[in-house]
Amino acid sequence: MLELKHPHPPNLGKERFYPEEAKRFSPLKLLFWAIGYLFGKLVHMRNFFFDRGLIKSVSIGPYVASIGNITVGGSGKTPLLIHLIDKLQDEISIGLLTRGYRSKAEHRTRPYFIEGHGQRADFRLCGDETALVIQKSRRVKIWVNKHRVRSGRLAEKAGVDLVLLDDGMQHRKLKRDVEIVMINAMSPFGNGAFFPSGYLRDEVVRLKEADFIFVHGSECPEMRYEVEKEVRCYSDAPIIGSEFATESIDLVAGQGKDQSHLVKVGVFSAIAHPERFYSGLVEKGMEIVDQLEERDHGIIASKVLERFATQAREKGATALICTEKDWVKQSGAMSVSLPIYVARGGLQITSNKTAYNQLIDQLRGRGNRI
Numbered sequence: 574m575l576e577l578k579h580p581h582p583p584n585l586g587k588e589r590f591y592p593e594e595a596k597r598f599s600p601l602k603l604l605f606w607a608i609g610y611l612f613g614k615l616v617h618m619r620n621f622f623f624d625r626g627l628i629k630s631v632s633i634g635p636y637v638a639s640i641g642n643i644t645v646g647g648s649g650k651t652p653l654l655i656h657l658i659d660k661l662q663d664e665i666s667i668g669l670l671t672r673g674y675r676s677k678a679e680h681r682t683r684p685y686f687i688e689g690h691g692q693r694a695d696f697r698l699c700g701d702e703t704a705l706v707i708q709k710s711r712r713v714k715i716w717v718n719k720h721r722v723r724s725g726r727l728a729e730k731a732g733v734d735l736v737l738l739d740d741g742m743q744h745r746k747l748k749r750d751v752e753i754v755m756i757n758a759m760s761p762f763g764n765g766a767f768f769p770s771g772y773l774r775d776e777v778v779r780l781k782e783a784d785f786i787f788v789h790g791s792e793c794p795e796m797r798y799e800v801e802k803e804v805r806c807y808s809d810a811p812i813i814g815s816e817f818a819t820e821s822i823d824l825v826a827g828q829g830k831d832q833s834h835l836v837k838v839g840v841f842s843a844i845a846h847p848e849r850f851y852s853g854l855v856e857k858g859m860e861i862v863d864q865l866e867e868r869d870h871g872i873i874a875s876k877v878l879e880r881f882a883t884q885a886r887e888k889g890a891t892a893l894i895c896t897e898k899d900w901v902k903q904s905g906a907m908s909v910s911l912p913i914y915v916a917r918g919g920l921q922i923t924s925n926k927t928a929y930n931q932l933i934d935q936l937r938g939r940g941n942r943i
Contacts, residue, residue, distance in 0.1 A: 602770070609770030616767070616775055623745045630748035631722050633729045633736070635668065636939030639749040641742025643775040644763040646869065647845030648755040649789030651702045651898070652817050652920035654739060655709050659919075660933055661735065662712040668733035670724040670747075672740060673700035673717035675870050684718035684727055696902050701843075701870055702739075704901040721747045735939055743775055751935065754783040754810075758790040759846070761800050780807040785932050789815045789920075790849055797924065811931070814924030819853050819916045825900060827912030835859055835914070839885025839893045841878060843867035843902070850896055850916070862888040873899070875907040882909040 622628040640657075642648040658667055669689075677698050678685035687699060689707035696704040699717045707715065714731055716724035721744045728736050738749060763772025780786065786808060788800050801812050822832060837860045842850060851861055863885040867873050882893055893913045895903075900915045922929050 605770040606766065609767035609773075613767035613773070613776075620745075620776060620779065628746070630745055631725070632748045633725045635729055635733050635736045636751075636936070637725070637736045637738055637747065637749040638751045638753060638936055639738040639741030639744075640753045640755065641738075641740050641744075642755045642757075643742065643777060643779060644757065644760070644772040645768050645774050646757070646763075646772055648757040649787065649815060649817065649920065650740060650755050651705065653753070653755060653787060653789075653815070654737060655706055656920040657737065657933075657936065658706070658710050658713050661937055662710060664937055665734040665939075666732065667713050668728035668731065668736045669706065669713055669715045670721050670728065670736060670738050670741075671700070671703050671706075671715065671717055672719050672721075673698075673703050676700035676703070676717065678717040679719050681718060684716040684720070684724040686727065687715050687717070689713040689715055693901070701898055701902055705898050708901060709897075735936055742779070750939070751784045751932075752782050753785045753787065753932070754780060755787045755789055756800070756804065757846070758788050758796055758800050759849075761788075761803065777807060780804065780810075783808050783810040785928065786810050786812045787815050788812055790817070790846075811928035812925060813922060813929050813932075815920050816923055817849065817853075817918055818921045819857070819918040821917045822857075822894065822914050823917060825913055825915050826903075826907065827909060832914075834891050835894075837862050837889045837891055839863040839865070839881065839888070839890040839911070841865040841867075841873055841881060841893060841895050842899055843869060843871040843873060844896055844898055845869040854894060854916070859894075862890050872902050875904065878903070879907060879909050882911045886910050 640650050640653055642650060661667060673679045685699060687694065687707065689710040691711055692707060694704040694707040703715060703717055714728065714733055716727055718724050721738060725736060725747050738744065738747060741749065742754060760772060762777055765771060767773045786804060788797055797814050804812060822835065838854065840851060840854065840861055844850065847866060854861060865873065865881045885893065890911060893911050894916055897915055897917055
């Protein structure tokens with residue numbers, strides 16, 4: 574077992590980013606702490622069984638790359654998946670295994686199969702993030718189900734060269750060849766407590782198993798350096814910096830004008846950590862006069878959106894803006910008082926491109942040329 578330099582690394586708690594919130598106390602927080610403590614013990618026990626070989630992992634023929642994290646909430650896994658598929662889909666055959674969180678396919682006995690080639694998919698059937706992957710891909714085979722081993726065996730039968738295991742770090746039943754871990758630079762270790770008291774879903778020491786680590790949302794070099802230094806307490810894996818960059822803002826509903834009128838806007842979102850989305854719009858010179866938020870993976874009903882548009886317009890907004898993930902959950906058949914724009918973009922590498930190229934070559938080299 575890796576010897577930790579700091580059993581409790583400094584400055585990794587919520588205090589680092591939310592000092593006032595961390596000081597508040599309530600009986601509910603005590604309850605959350607107790608639940609989180611028990612959850613952490615169960616996670617430790619499960620990891621112990623896998624580490625000692627008491628629970629066996631199942632191998633499949635294709636090369637398996639897991640993309641996961643140790644915290645709940647957005648850490649950039651979906652943008653990385655889309656990025657990797659885009660880089661490799663014209664050279665090797667790729668299969669994606671995903672849970673399809675809060676979808677109909679999630680709990681089916683047999684995994685749901687769909688080929689992604691840029692079409693619009695029903696997010697209710699496959700999940701919002703899967704629908705986004707399908708829309709932004711040209712050639713990928715996707716199996717949606719919570720049972721990754723079942724999906725993996727179907728991918729093997731389909732003859733794919735590379736399997737991408739979405740959100741795979743905790744799904745240890747399926748053996749992987751490379752472990753890729755995403756870390757949210759704004760809250761790397763989820764305040765050091767297990768969910769629901771904090772945001773941890775796995776033990777931090779499992780970072781020792783990572784082959785590549787992405788520190789995502791690390792626009793500030795000083796912050797990236799600090800996070801990387803703390804990650805080094807647990808892992809010697811190459812650390813790659815990444816961020817999500819908005820590439821275009823496109824009209825998707827209503828009567829559009831020249832984008833120069835996008836000065837005062839209303840934003841709606843159902844994503845984790847929407848503050849990064851907001852800051853990107855502000856950096857482009859927009860003023861957010863109103864915002865509508867739903868929990869991650871939530872659905873904003875058309876009538877709610879229509880009321881929000883009216884409210885935002887009264888506050889001076891000339892348009893509404895959302896993310897691509899939000900728009901895949903909208904039918905487009907709505908009547909709103911403002912035009913709707915979608916901020917489109919993708920993952921960009923900000924540091925250690927040498928390690929990033931090594932990862933791409935490693936994944937590419939495991940598949941046969943097509």
